[in-house]
Amino acid sequence: xxxxxxxxxxxxxxxxxxxxxxxxxxxxxxxxxxxxxxxxxxxxxxxxxxxxxxxxxxxxxxxxxxxxxxxxxxxxxxxxxxxxxxxxxxxxxxxxxxxxxxxxxxxxxxxxxxxxxxxxxxxxxxxxxxxxxxxxxxxxxxxxxxxxxxxxxxxxxxxxxxxxxxxxxxxxxxxxxxxxxxxxxxxxxxxxxxxxxxxxxxxxxxxxxxxxxxxxxxxxxxxxxxxxxxxxxxxxxxxxxxxxxxxxxxxxxxxxxxxxxxxxxxxxxxxxxxxxxxxxxx
Amino acid sequence: xxxxxxxxxxxxxxxxxxxxxxxxxxxxxxxxxxxxxxxxxxxxxxxxxxxxxxxxxxxxxxxxxxxxxxxxxxxxxxxxxxxxxxxxxxxxxxxxxxxxxxxxxxxxxxxxxxxxxxxxxxxxxxxxxxxxxxxxxxxxxxxxxxxxxxxxxxxxxxxxxxxxxxxxxxxxxxxxxxxxxxxxxxxxxxxxxxxxxxxxxxxxxxxxxxxxxxxxxxxxxxxxxxxxxxxxxxxxxxxxxxxxxxxxxxxxxxxxxxxxxxxxxxxxxxxxxxxxxxxxxxxxxxxxxxxxxxxxxxxxxxxxxxxxx
Numbered sequence: 001x002x003x004x005x006x007x008x009x010x011x012x013x014x015x016x017x018x019x020x021x022x023x024x025x026x027x028x029x030x031x032x033x034x035x036x037x038x039x040x041x042x043x044x045x046x047x048x049x050x051x052x053x054x055x056x057x058x059x060x061x062x063x064x065x066x067x068x069x070x071x072x073x074x075x076x077x078x079x080x081x082x083x084x085x086x087x088x089x090x091x092x093x094x095x096x097x098x099x100x101x102x103x104x105x106x107x108x109x110x111x112x113x114x115x116x117x118x119x120x121x122x123x124x125x126x127x128x129x130x131x132x133x134x135x136x137x138x139x140x141x142x143x144x145x146x147x148x149x150x151x152x153x154x155x156x157x158x159x160x161x162x163x164x165x166x167x168x169x170x171x172x173x174x175x176x177x178x179x180x181x182x183x184x185x186x187x188x189x190x191x192x193x194x195x196x197x198x199x200x201x202x203x204x205x206x207x208x209x210x211x212x213x214x215x216x217x218x219x220x221x222x223x224x225x226x227x228x229x230x231x232x233x234x235x236x237x238x239x240x241x242x243x244x245x246x247x248x249x250x251x252x253x254x255x256x257x258x259x260x261x262x263x264x265x266x267x268x269x270x271x272x273x274x275x276x277x278x279x280x281x282x
Numbered sequence: 283x284x285x286x287x288x289x290x291x292x293x294x295x296x297x298x299x300x301x302x303x304x305x306x307x308x309x310x311x312x313x314x315x316x317x318x319x320x321x322x323x324x325x326x327x328x329x330x331x332x333x334x335x336x337x338x339x340x341x342x343x344x345x346x347x348x349x350x351x352x353x354x355x356x357x358x359x360x361x362x363x364x365x366x367x368x369x370x371x372x373x374x375x376x377x378x379x380x381x382x383x384x385x386x387x388x389x390x391x392x393x394x395x396x397x398x399x400x401x402x403x404x405x406x407x408x409x410x411x412x413x414x415x416x417x418x419x420x421x422x423x424x425x426x427x428x429x430x431x432x433x434x435x436x437x438x439x440x441x442x443x444x445x446x447x448x449x450x451x452x453x454x455x456x457x458x459x460x461x462x463x464x465x466x467x468x469x470x471x472x473x474x475x476x477x478x479x480x481x482x483x484x485x486x487x488x489x490x491x492x493x494x495x496x497x498x499x500x501x502x503x504x505x506x507x508x509x510x511x512x513x514x515x516x517x518x519x520x521x522x523x524x525x526x527x528x529x530x531x532x533x534x535x536x537x538x539x540x541x542x543x544x545x546x547x548x549x550x551x552x553x554x555x556x557x558x559x560x561x562x563x564x565x566x567x568x569x570x571x572x573x574x575x576x577x578x579x580x581x582x583x584x585x586x587x588x589x590x591x
Contacts, residue, residue: 127522127560128525129526130526131525139312224549245439245446256425256428259425267422
């Protein structure tokens with residue numbers, strides 16, 4: 001246990017040296033701060049319409065302009081960060097809670113249970129992630145909760161494959177064999193010995209998965225089958241801005257930049273973590 | 283090779299069964315009567331009753347699944363609840379447009395991504411490597427629908443060079459294919475770079491250089507040839523991403539493809555078309571992966587040998 005401290009500080013030193021990962025973390029920090037402080041940064045109601053101010057260009061009063069209903073785009077982007085963060089966390093939780101246990105069981109037990117889980121995974125992977133989410137929305141219906149569930153389920157097969165692959169390697173290690181020889185129960189072996197040793201790829205995937213979740217949910221919102229108006233969701237804002245591309249392009253421009261920066265932050269951090277933690281990239 | 287092809291074809295069977303099960307239960311997971319769902323909201327009681335009898339909804343679930351499978355094998359996907367046209371006809375009129383868009387996009391992505399990846403690997407840690415890798419990361423992080431809209435703002439609204447949407451001429455495909463290509467070029471660039479870096483660090487490259495071969499020859503004939511398999515794999519996998527991206531790109535550019543069809547069907551709750559479109563997308567993806575596997579079994583005999591073992 002003593003060796004974990006110097007190892008942690010070594011990881012931290014490497015992380016600090018990785019400028020891309022640092023920039024990514026900086027973007028995530030800003031994103032979190034905005035989500036947390038949205039009511040302080042924009043005290044009004046971001047969904048309250050004001051038709052007298054419809055489609056105004058950026059000005060001092062409305063730095064990013066207003067949308068078709070005269071609502072401040074800045075205010076809606078600030079509040080939208082809360083929605084996208086909620087979606088990203090929710091999606092990753094669905095992926096982790098379903099995918100990790102199934103991946104562990106599949107990789108550790110093997111045999112028939114592995115066969116069944118892997119064939120289900122194959123089937124889900126036969127659909128590109130976004131299409132799978134789309135198909136699930138078709139069944140579950142639109143809205144915030146269903147967006148989280150649909151995009152979350154589309155992430156499950158990725159976690160199953162990843163965790164199973166790592167478990168296959170870890171279960172052959174001497175310490176696992178020793179635990180088994182001592183009569184430790186399989187559940188305990190999975191949680192105490194195998195799970196901590198597959199956490200690195202899970203952490204990397206989680207960071208990258210947050211970015212993907214934001215992109216997928218924004219895509220569904222853009223198509224009109226994700227989070228519904230008047231909730232200030234970035235993708236839905238872009239979707240409604242599409243109609244005013246010729247006379248008010250700012251309506252569609254700024255929510256896109258917000259999505260891009262948030263996703264870039266998670267991707268840079270995920271990439272950085274992979275470079276630091278994955279031995280193959282050392 | 284024949285054995286390998288046979289084995290690979292057989293391995294798609296469980297996935298095909300899985301997809302048909304997914305489609306079968308998809309309808310049954312919806313609230314309400316599946317016959318009503320298939321017939322649409324405007325259907326009369328007679329229509330609903332006719333669908334119920336036709337599809338065997340009054341029979342046990344195993345019989346229903348058997349009937350469903352036999353219809354799938356005959357590609358009888360039913361009729362659209364919206365237009366009453368056969369689903370296959372609806373899909374048939376849209377699929378070529380999506381395939382055209384996907385092929386144009388993947389060609390563009392390869393034309394840019396593979397050379398960019400090679401240059402990045404050869405000139406690693408120089409400004410050009412940083413430029414290409416940053417572009418790749420931006421491409422992965424950028425929402426494809428936003429990029430599409432921004433291209434419309436620049437090339438259609440401001441410069442008036444290209445049409446903002448629709449089909450009919452070569453000009454119409456430029457913006458959608460560039461948008462879709464940007465979506466996948468990043469993955470191809472990154473994989474080519476990583477794969478080439480790995481190949482360039484091998485002993486046979488040192489040997490080739492020590493033999494006095496020209497650097498161009500070493501890179502293209504020796505390194506690229508060995509780096510091709512992961513690149514082909516990623517190109518194949520990106521095809522699936524393209525299908526997902528096509529849904530969004532087609533919406534931005536009003537491109538009459540499968541993506542638009544599936545979104546319109548979801549909005550109209552036209553489940554026969556949704557089922558049919560999902561089935562076709564799944565089959566297309568399996569087919570592309572199969573072709574990719576066969577290509578690299580052809581390129582690398584070791585894969586054929588492993589497959590026989």
